[in-house]
Amino acid sequence: MTIGRKWWRTFGQQVLLVILTFAMLYPLLWMVAGSFKSNATIFTTAHSLIPNQLNFENYTIGWKGFAGISFGTFFYNSFIITLAATIGSVVSSTIIAFGFARIKFTGKKLWFVCMMITMMLPFEIIMIPQYIMFNWFGWINTYWPLILPTFFGAPFFIFLIMQFIRTIPQEIDEAAKIDGCSRFMIFSRIIVPLVVPAMMTCAIFSFYWRWDDFMGPLLYLNKPQLYPVSMGLKMFSDPDSVTNWSALFAMSTLSIIPVFVIFFMFQRYIVEGISTSGLKG
Template sequence: MQNKKRTFKIVQHTLLIVFTLIMIYPLVWMVSSSLKESSSVFVNAYSLIPDELHFENYITGWEGFAGITFKTFFINSAIIAVVATVGSIISSTIIAYGFARIKFRGKSIWFICMMLTMMLPFEMVMIPQYIMFNKFGWIDTYLPLILPTFFGIPFFIFLIMQFIRTIPVELDEAAKIDGCSTFGIFFRVIVPLVVPAMMTSAIFSFYWRWDDFMGPLIYLSTPEKYPVSLALKLFSDPNSVTNWGAMFAMSTLSIIPIFVIFFFFQRYIVDGISTSGLKG
């Protein structure tokens, strides 16, 4: 019996190591390619060890294009990601509190409508949204990328609402006895207790906004306003030689903020998701 358990653990850990290596291989390959000479990136594509280390790829890539350095692109990405994340978390938490605690007419219907919007692919609403934002005069601004997040994100609303339902209603009643209003209960009781769910939503929101390519591609036309995700595309020019080394160097730098945020706040992801499906 002990031999079977030991064999099972060996096989289990071996499979986990193999799958881990498969998953991190693209990332390691990108970092390795960022240190190779541009012309040799695809010569020996499977090699992870550069013949020579070309750190100048990072200097060349950081210089950017037409006098616009990657510092500008990083700042643009940070503005979009941070402001959109703040807006989505504030609005989603308020809406989730309304669905979880406040009784109002048509609550079930509005909740179903909200959940149905999660099933709509972006390609279905892309053209209507563009027409609407174009009439508003928002094209080539950050408003189409940021302002809609201030009206709630369905996935975050559902996640936070499920977390709120795990909080005993007796806490609300005790707060009412102490003289708290509906907003007082929200700010003094609910918000401090749903921080894990809010942080989980914030991490996902920041990642999605930082990684978003299609939105900036549709709405932005001025290079000075490009985020990192769209600026990386400028390296690939079919009419000239692509500087692959600089492109992968900037791609490597672009994932650092995601790793830093995930590293410091990963415990909130576990806490926020693991308790969101519980009630009582």
Template sequence: MTMGSRSAKTIHYILVSLVSLAMIYPVLWMISSSLKDGTEVFSTASSLIPHNPQWQNYPEGWKGFAGISFATFFKNSLLVVIISTIGSVLSSTLIAYGFARIRFFGRKFWFVCMMLTMMLPPEIVMIPQYILFNKMGFLNTYLPLILPTFFGTPFFVFLIMQFIRSIPRDLEEAALIDGCTRFSAFVRILVPMIVPAMVTCAIFSFYWRWEEFIGPLIYLQDPKKYTVSLAIKMFSDPDAVSNWGAMFAMSVASLIPVLVVFFIFQRYVVEGITTGGLKG
């Protein structure tokens, strides 16, 4: 290795390390703040090393509030996230198969309409959805957070559809000739081949639903039904003393499910996105 290539490689590593540090700094600051008391969080905000680590912030935060422990909020979030993810991935897969393989009248028109919904800000449909769910009597339940996911997610439909298009039609046609129905060919032939795309969508859905704040804030009224994102906000009280240490401690704890899911399924993310961008 020449001197010039060594210098270039050293500079590359330094730049990558600096960029990585800048990206991970907010997480490090949050972890550091979870070990500080309320006054130290902002008085020594630039320091990542607590002067007197407050380990009791974690058990104190886990106790929750109003007699409701944080285990309840984790259970609520997992319930909403798991059911929503299953509904979103399954419905999006079926819709994507219809657009990719079945020829029907107005297919291009409906596909364009679906893609246009991706450009709509969520605030536009927030009020009509609230009125609709209110008339259906779904307020203070998880149905407004779960039910819409069973009608497909446009981004997932597009991603899975591109993945399906990269698979030759001959495989399905051979199964149809052998006596399989279209649905059976879809389940037995296509689904095992599009698992990376489905897992990628599941990971994205898990992230989006886990961190969702506006939906639970609008539809949930009973504190026992709060999700993690909404419960964390309850530690901040503008009219009283905010428990910043406990809030940051539970924020760190809320990252654990996200990190576990990512490290277990990270290889599917790259494979699903790269392959989903190809066209057959």
């Protein structure tokens, strides 16, 4: 009797998980299904996830882009911005985190509090001052406003990596100093290899956030040939004419592939990086 109850309980839990999973994935599945439907039937058959006919030409039409600018250009621009910003944020955050975790300096606690406070500032507060500053630099219609700030560290990444570094015994640093290692050698040869899980976790988050960023390119980029994928998708929607929803969904489906690939390749680092970083405060 106990075994039967346990079986039914497990079965009920599995069914509930399947239903919740389907409910969460339904919008994504609906978008993928819509990418194979014709523009005329995409909403008339919205209740069905199975297209009556597979229209692969939606991907061809969407890939052609606009005004002679193919969607490949938008993907190329997104990869440039995302990779550069990810490298900048992870490298700079690791260096700053090492300073907070291992180096004693005047005002350390004050600067750390100031850094944490910046995490509470909404983007809307700093949006206008940043735009005025970058416009004064002459960086409008360039990628510098989207890339350069990441080379000064990201507070969330700094905190995450710093907590990870604190789990590493300081005796390792002392032993390295006895062997003649400088502070830079300790950082590059000891700390960095040990904090790779936290760095990879930050890289995954940064890649996703930068790839999905819409407000930044909308503010600083006015030339279509510089647009990333997020702005390229917006160009499909035209309130003054007929929107090609099928092509929009087709390119939206392609745009999520890099994020899925990165996540499934490095997902083990997310659990390891976040769980280990919280072991010691």
